[in-house]
Structures are given as structure tokens and as C-alpha cells.
Amino acid sequence: MQTSDVVIVGGGSAGLTLALLLATGEHSQHLSIQLLDQGPAPLPQQAHFQRVSALNLASKRLLEKLAVWPQLTANPAYQRMEVWEADSFARIQFDAAELGHDALGFIVDNEQLRQQLYARVQQLPQINCRFAVKIKEINAGDEQNLLQLADGQMLLAKLLVGADGANSFVRQQLQLPIAFWDYEQHALVATIRTVESHQQTARQVFLPTGPLALLPLADPHLCSIVWSTSPEQAATLLALDTPSFNQQLTAASNAVLGVAELVGDRAVYPLTMRYAKQWFRQQTVLVADAAHTIHPLAGQGMNLGLMDVAALAELINRQLAGHLPLAEHRMLRQYERWRKSEAQQMIAAMELFKRGFGSQLKLPKLVRAVGMNLTNQLPLLKEKIMAAALGNSGDLPQLARPDVIKL
Numbered sequence: 001m002q003t004s005d006v007v008i009v010g011g012g013s014a015g016l017t018l019a020l021l022l023a024t025g026e027h028s029q030h031l032s033i034q035l036l037d038q039g040p041a042p043l044p045q046q047a048h049f050q051r052v053s054a055l056n057l058a059s060k061r062l063l064e065k066l067a068v069w070p071q072l073t074a075n076p077a078y079q080r081m082e083v084w085e086a087d088s089f090a091r092i093q094f095d096a097a098e099l100g101h102d103a104l105g106f107i108v109d110n111e112q113l114r115q116q117l118y119a120r121v122q123q124l125p126q127i128n129c130r131f132a133v134k135i136k137e138i139n140a141g142d143e144q145n146l147l148q149l150a151d152g153q154m155l156l157a158k159l160l161v162g163a164d165g166a167n168s169f170v171r172q173q174l175q176l177p178i179a180f181w182d183y184e185q186h187a188l189v190a191t192i193r194t195v196e197s198h199q200q201t202a203r204q205v206f207l208p209t210g211p212l213a214l215l216p217l218a219d220p221h222l223c224s225i226v227w228s229t230s231p232e233q234a235a236t237l238l239a240l241d242t243p244s245f246n247q248q249l250t251a252a253s254n255a256v257l258g259v260a261e262l263v264g265d266r267a268v269y270p271l272t273m274r275y276a277k278q279w280f281r282q283q284t285v286l287v288a289d290a291a292h293t294i295h296p297l298a299g300q301g302m303n304l305g306l307m308d309v310a311a312l313a314e315l316i317n318r319q320l321a322g323h324l325p326l327a328e329h330r331m332l333r334q335y336e337r338w339r340k341s342e343a344q345q346m347i348a349a350m351e352l353f354k355r356g357f358g359s360q361l362k363l364p365k366l367v368r369a370v371g372m373n374l375t376n377q378l379p380l381l382k383e384k385i386m387a388a389a390l391g392n393s394g395d396l397p398q399l400a401r402p403d404v405i406k407l
Ligand SMILES: Cc1cc2nc3c(=O)[nH]c(=O)nc-3n(C[C@H](O)[C@H](O)[C@H](O)COP(=O)(O)OP(=O)(O)OC[C@H]3O[C@@H](n4cnc5c(N)ncnc54)[C@H](O)[C@@H]3O)c2cc1C
Pocket: 009, 010, 011, 012, 013, 014, 015, 036, 037, 038, 039, 052, 053, 054, 055, 133, 134, 135, 163, 164, 165, 166, 168, 169, 170, 187, 189, 226, 269, 287, 288, 289, 290, 296, 298, 299, 300, 301, 302, 303, 304, 305
């Protein structure tokens, strides 16, 4: 039977980043790390931008320190952001230059990010990655966790990390309770070509059925869209022939970039808020989507997950520096308190946005239009909102902190 210091279940962006952080930490070079994933290993590929994430400055700083950022060949930056409400005068704009930044965020291809993280992981001998692995059962003991694999192998882990996404098997095996609610929206994602140039501006229009985001890619006429709408409309949009879809999309985006045309496939994801009430038990801990999922309207899910793993790695590194146990209850509690508070704030903010823009009654519409336009004229308030979105405020892990924190 093989014993590892840390077993990470899940080789998505969170699991792979954690493996890298642990293997390159100041005091953790001698840790033995196993990463298990049920899916195939990430394959070297060009960025297709089918699934993208808007990453903030905190995530960029973290990935830079892990030497992964420069390898992401096309990570287009956006300098401006425009948010408005369809059929009202509510509008707000953010400009990186006005706020003293080079960019407000970066659009990263999810699969390319995974592939580059994996390429770095493969250079580190203390990480052993296994793909296409099925875990049958997890037995949590007071000292170690026992993992039984479907092929009959057994593994022992001093610390087990559940980085296995929204429907976490680890969370279920450990019976860690979750709170959840259905956002009653599905997100349709696709790449589109537009007649007008996007001018490196991320745009989001709030429609009566939900937000439609247009995220600028490296080509000035290509955008990735996240169209959150009712499950019924999402199914209809998915089934529409391309010319009809293009028509609906152009109308929904107020033709802000002229006529829009679909490039490639469409995919739909149901949207659910999930929040683990307990993030650890015995020697097992949850990170990223395994611990929380939020509405994609502010593009913060992956950013939040990357900060979880940076926080956990920082605390583990401190344990090792002090020759303390790897999975000490006190440390795991500290991690839980730290990251739960950040996740809760984000969940609350998403709810405020979603409910705030949900009502089609005349008075709430007027109030939010006035509120948004007023905010647009208040530079200090705008700076505060952006500092949070950029990952320049809050209790950041050390590796993600800016040299000078701007509040
Ligand atoms: C439509 C949409 C748009 C989004 N846009 C943004 C955005 O702009 N910005 C942003 O920050 N976030 C965004 N997000 C959120 C972001 O995509 C997720 O937060 C992020 O991908 C989660 O990463 P993860 O590593 O936790 O989980 P995942 O990426 O789900 O990875 C989990 C891994 O675990 C493996 N796994 C699962 N079960 C098992 C098992 N039983 N055994 C072994 N392995 C297992 C899987 O194969 C997978 O590799 C968006 C989400 C959606 C749905």
C-alpha cells in the first residue's frame, strides 16, 4: 500500500495549482503528493476559447509566481468594462487607466490553463499524477485516510484534498453537508464573431431573463459569451439553427458590436449555488468548486478557487516550517474560517446582483437605474468596487498580494 503526505482528488485548475504550490513551497519540497483524476490527462492544445474564465489580477499574480502565466499564449487583457440594463437608462463603465491599472482582467482558456499547469506539474518529481482513475470508497481515519480504487489498489493519505469540482465525490464520501439553491438559470457559452471591434472591453447586459456577457478575445472581432437565462430559453437557444441564433444574439446584445455570428459549438451549464457548511473533517479538506459554486455573472468562481488553494498551501507551508502536523485540526479550522468568509461575501454579492436585476417592476428598475448612474459618477466608490473585482482587496494569500495594496 502506498502512503502519500497529500492526496489531491481532482486535476482541474484548483487541484493542479495546489499540487504546484505544495511542491514548490519553501518548506514543502520533500512532500509526497498524489493527484488523482477520473478524466483523461490534459492534452497539449491550442486555445479554443470554448470554456473561458475571466481571471483577476490576484489570480494572475499567483500564476506568474508559479511560472505558468507566460506560457498561456493568448490571455487577452481587457481595459474597460461596461454594464447596462436592457430597456432602461442604467449604465456603468469602468476604465483601467482611470483606476491606475494596465488591465481590468484577462480571458483565459480553461483547458489551456489546465494543460500549462499540468506541464509544470510534470517537471516536479514529488508529484505523481494519475488520470482515468476511479475511486471506489474513502475511509476517513483519525490519523490517515484510506482510498480504495476501483482497480483494487489502496492508498493512504495523511491529508486528503477534495478538489473534485461541484459534485465532489470527496465531499459526499465524508458526508460534509452543503447548502444549495438553484439559480433557475442555465448559462449558454459560445464564441462569436462581431462586425464591430470589441476594443478590449468586457460587456454585460442585464436582460429580463438574466445577464449576457461578451468577453473580448485576442482577435478584436471575437468574443466569448456567457448567456445566463431561463432553462427553457437556454434549451431553445441551444436548439436554434445558426442564422436564428445569430439574430437572437444580435438583438439581445442591443447590437452593441453590430451583427454577431456564432463560431463553433454552443454548450449549456445549469447554474446552482453550492456552499459546503463544513469544509473539513478529520484529515480531509475541500477547496474551490468542491466547497462552493457561484453564479458566473461576475466571473469570480475560478478566482475564488485559486485563492482557496493559495491560502491552504500557505498554511501547510507554515505547518511544515514549524514541524507541525500536516493536517492539524487548528490549521484546517483556520483555513476554513479564512476562505469561508471570502466565499460568503462573494455568494452574497452575487445574490444581490441577481435579485437586484431580477425585478421587472417599474420602481425597483428606476431605483437601480438611478443607483447605477450615480455610482458611475463616484470615482471613489467605483475604485472600491473594482478593487474587490480585481482581487486587490480582502484577505489575500501572500502569493496573490500586490506589492502595494490599493483600497
Ligand atoms: C458558464 C460558466 C462560466 C464561468 N466563468 C468564469 C469566469 O469568467 N471567471 C471565473 O473565475 N470563474 C468562472 N466560472 C467558474 C469556474 O469555471 C470554476 O470555478 C472552476 O473551473 C472550478 O475549478 P475546479 O478545479 O474547482 O473544478 P473543475 O474544473 O470542475 O475540476 C474538477 C476536476 O475533478 C475531477 N473529478 C471530479 N470527480 C472526480 C472523482 N470522483 N474522482 C477523481 N476526479 C474527479 C474532474 O475530472 C475535474 O478534472 C464559470 C463557470 C461557469 C459554469
